[in-house]
Every structure is written in structure tokens, then in C-alpha cells.
Amino acid sequence: MESTETPRIEFVEERLPNGLWVVLAPNDRIPLAHVALHYRIGSSYETPGSSGLAHLFEHMMFQGSAHVAKNEHGLLIDEAGGQWNASTNKDRTLYFDTLPSHYLELALWLEADRMSSLAVTEENFENQRRTVIEEKKQSYDNQPYGLAHLRFDALAYDNWAYGHPIIGSVQDLEEATIEDAVAFHARFYGPGNAVLVLAGDFRVEDARNLIHKHFGAIQDRTAPAQPDLSEPPQCGEKLEELRDPLAMLPAVGLAFHMPELDSPDYYALSMLSLLLAEGDSSRLYRRFVYDNNWITGLYAGPNQYRGPGLFRIWFQVQQGADLDRILASLDEELQQLGEKQVSEAEFGKAKAQIKYRMVSRMERISQVGSLLAEATSLLADPDLANRQLDKFLQITATQVREAAARTFRSENRSLLIVRPGKR
């Protein structure tokens, strides 16, 4: 058998005097460039009463700036043949542009302009407030299990920082003011709170010059206080049942507290998730989906938060299946993982799968950019993108058993059951 050399992402990094952390990963395989700008601001930085502001602000960033008209950012990238978008999670807000590499300066200019001079106006703010409220309806209120997805973290986390939904509450969104938005931009949107990653076809010196030209003069005014993410130990099982008039099948969500991203247990439990639910021969898929036709839509794995994490399991229950029996059998499977070590043969499958997964996520320059940006902004270590596979492969079957025993305890479990029917 030929052996596979695991590819490395070659990169250089630099800190600008204004604090901007720049990571450059040149690769001339195809004539495209990817620009990823991460701001260390996600919903966990919000305070009670201001939920949803981080995501609302993501929308505001497309409303124009000193030299760019409303929605022109997207139009200019489109006209260059590129793609653009943004996303907000609990820990960060990401803006990206992927475009033909000779247009790299356009993307840098656009990002710098809105970093330094966003047009926060009453009209824009009101318009985007309404847009986000409609987005909540579209993504959650009008979707089967949407309410359950909003409730899941709130049930599992006692700490509001990770417990409240990224989309926020309608009441908080309605009560947000333009003064909140202006203060938000000043506090979080500056070079000192950002990571800029370029991946793709460019020369490092050229990219550096462009970055200094467009970002170098931006003064840093940010003063982000780090949120308290600490989670008190859970002392007993939490259980909640919901009625969902849009659901056709019952569904179950389970969450177990676990340590944060990049901790030893994160790697052990990630390997364990492959044993449970990756591939047709995985334990839960084989028993629950395949042999018994009890469930569908199975997912199991750790979340990717920089703070205290959750190991989540989610599935829908097939028509006529016995929910109590399913939960008892699931408990049995999880307990067994903490008691009996997996065989080398079974563990070998997980190692092959993680290697495939880690190699595959380097296929596009946008993925390379995301890997570097996540590692830099969440863990202050861009090279972690290269070392992660080794960290996974160094995990032993004993570590997996021990992590399972620590994690899959009933008093560490939150259980959400969704039943079709009127609220």
C-alpha cells in the first residue's frame, strides 16, 4: 500500500502595529485568493438584554461605509466573479471574500473600509433589525425542530453566555438602539480585535504591501472585555419536553458537558464520535438506524466552542419506534464506551476516518483560510491547523474510554424531547 504524506499549510504571520494579526498562506495552484476576516465577537460577548446584537451587526457590515454604498460590497465582489458572505457563531464573526487573485486588492480595500468607517444610520439599523427578525422566523420559527435548536444550549448551559441563542430574542432585537450599534462597532470592530487571513494565489511581499496600505493606518479603538464562559459543574440530569406543531416525527437531543476545543478530551471525544456515528458500520448507526430502524437523521459529536463544550447527540424517532427503549439502549451504548475499551481494529477505522476528514478539509483555499482563521482567532495558534491531525492520531483507545467515562454520566446529561403537536 502507498503511504500518504499529510499535507502541511505553509504560512507566514505578522502583527501590525495597530494589533491586526495577519496570516498569509500563499498557494498558486489556482488563480484565486481568499480573504477571511475574523473579529473576536460572537454571541457569547453579548450581555443579557442585548442578545442577537453580534449577528445583527454582521448584517450591518453590508450596509455601506465611507467609500462603499449600501450593498455595494457584494455587488463589487460579484462583478469581479467572486463570492462573499459572513457568519456569526458564539465566539466570532467571520467575513470572507473569494475572488480571482488579481482582484485581491479590491477585497482588502472593501474590508478595510468597513472596518474603519461603517455607515451606522437609523435607516440601515431599522432595516436590518427587521431583516434579522424575519431571518429568525425563516430559520427557526417556521422550521420543524427550530424551537428545539434554540432551546438546546439554553437547557444544557447554566451560563447565559453560551446558553442564549445567536439569533437573539425578538424583544432584545426590538429594543436595541442605534447607540448600541455605534458602541458595538467601536468596541469590537477594529484591527486589535481581528485576524486577517489570506490564502491562495499571491506573493507574500505584494500581499503585505497591500495590507499595510489599506489596514496599516486604521487606529485601534477596540476594548473588548472577555466574557466569563465558566460553566458550573452540572449536578443532576436536566430534562425538557417540547411540543412542535411543525414536526412530523419526535426528535431527541442529548448534551453532555465536556472540556473546550483543543483540550485532550476534545480530541478523545472527537475520535469517539467517529466510532459512534461516522459511517454505516458505526455503533449507533448500525444498531439504531440500520438493524432496528428506530431513528433517522443521526448526529453525534462535540461542538467547536473555545470555552466549555458540549458533546451532542441528535436524532429523529421513526414512526412507531419506542422512545423509552431507544433511550435505554443509547444509555447502554454510551456506558459501554466508558467501561470496555474499543478494539484496535475498530479504533483503526476512526483513525483512517479522521485522516481522510482532515485531508479533505484542505481541498479549497476557502477551507484553508477558515482553518487558519479559526486556529488563530479562537486559540491564538495558526499552526494548530497543521498539528491537529497528529493530536487526533496520538489519542489512544484508553484515553477514549476514560473520556467517555468522565463525560457520559447521567448527572452530566441534558435531555430534550420534541413531540409533534400543538404548543
Add this chain to the structure above:
Amino acid sequence: MICVEDDHLPRVSVTVGLPVGRAHEPEVPRGLLQMSLQMLKEGTSSRSSRQIAEQLDRLAANFDSDLYMEHAGITLSCLKEHLASALEIFADLILRPAFPQEELDKLLTRWRSLLVAQRADPGFLANERLFLGLFPEHPYSRISVPPEHLKLIQRSTIRDFYLRYSRVKGMIILFSGSISIGRAEELVHRSFPHLNGNPAPGFELPAAGAGGVQVLLVDRPESAQAKILVGMQGLRRADPDYQALDSS
């Protein structure tokens, strides 16, 4: 056979493209193509479903199928180091499927629930109605399978449909990733020997009637929002204006 060599990652994908799609299925029962492709990994003349799952997972090899109106693709993706072993299994699934009754019964049970569950999705409901309005009594309106068709699907129906369409002229084997054309040819000759392309069964797509302006409604109680789709029949791919319309 087509090979697109790209060595930047130690990964290879192999797609078998078939000139058969959802439009080739009979009006009743629908779902034969999708079900036959899903059944490929449920047993061959020499491997059980469980053995296939174990062997593919041990190689971290992904087996998947994509279904379109007029063509379909069956894809294997794996690391370069596992390609020879994975391709041998892949070829076995495509060339010697057994369509075991026991596995078909399980698949039908899973489908029953999935067909119920998809009716909770507002996007699905809107699309289903839109395509029925745009292409009345035309194969292009078939974006899903009516649940009552499932009881009409038998092992022989699926097997015969697959055998009829799976080894026809126009079939393509596409390699992409870290593999040379020479290596791809060697692997194809080893894993897919004696592959003769029979003429594809005759198929004539009926003309799509134009329905005029219609306003179609789907009642979905408890909805928090309306989903509005606007559609019209487009141009054929061969039409000289197709690219211009697509770009606009």
C-alpha cells in the same frame, strides 16, 4: 474514462456517471433509480451489507450517489493510499449488486419515515407544488416519491431497472485527484473488466406544456412565515440563449 490529475492532496474521487435520471423512471412507481443506487451498498454476490459497511469504513472510503433529472453519479472518495482496495469494493457494488430482499425491506421502512418527515419542510412543499404547476404530467414534476408508491416497489422491479440502465453506452468513469492517467487505466482494467456498453433503452422526453400564469397555494398550518417561489419554464441546454439567460 476521464482522468483529471491534481496532486495537491493525497485524495482521489472516482465517479461513475450514468446517462439515466429521475425522468427515466416510470410514472408509477417512482423512486426506482434512487432506491436502486442506495441498494448497491446493501449486498453483492460476495459481500453482505454489513461486510461492505465494515470494509468501506476501515478504508475511510465514502460511497455516495447523486441523482438528477437526466443523469446520475455514483462516487467513491478516499485517500490515495486506500484507492486500490476501495475501488475493488466499489466495482463489486456497481457490477454485482444482489438487491437482497431483507435489506430492501429495511430501506423501504426508512424511506416511509423520510417521506413523511420531508413534508414538514416548507421549502420542499413549495418546490413540490411549483414543479407540478410548471411541468404538469411531465417527468420534470417528479421531485419526490409519493408514499403510496413504496408498496409497489419490489426487489425485481429495482433490480430490472438498474440492470437495464446501468451498463449502457454513455457511461463515464471519471477519476479526479492524486492519480495519473496510466494508474487510472490500470485500475479500471483490473476492477471493471469486460465492461460492455449496451445501447441505452430508447427514451423520448415529452414536450412540456405551458400552463399560463398560475397562483398556487400550499396550506401549511402553524407556519410563521410565507415562502414564495416564482418559476417559469427555462430554455433547453442546447438553446443558444441558454448561457446568456443563466448568466443574467
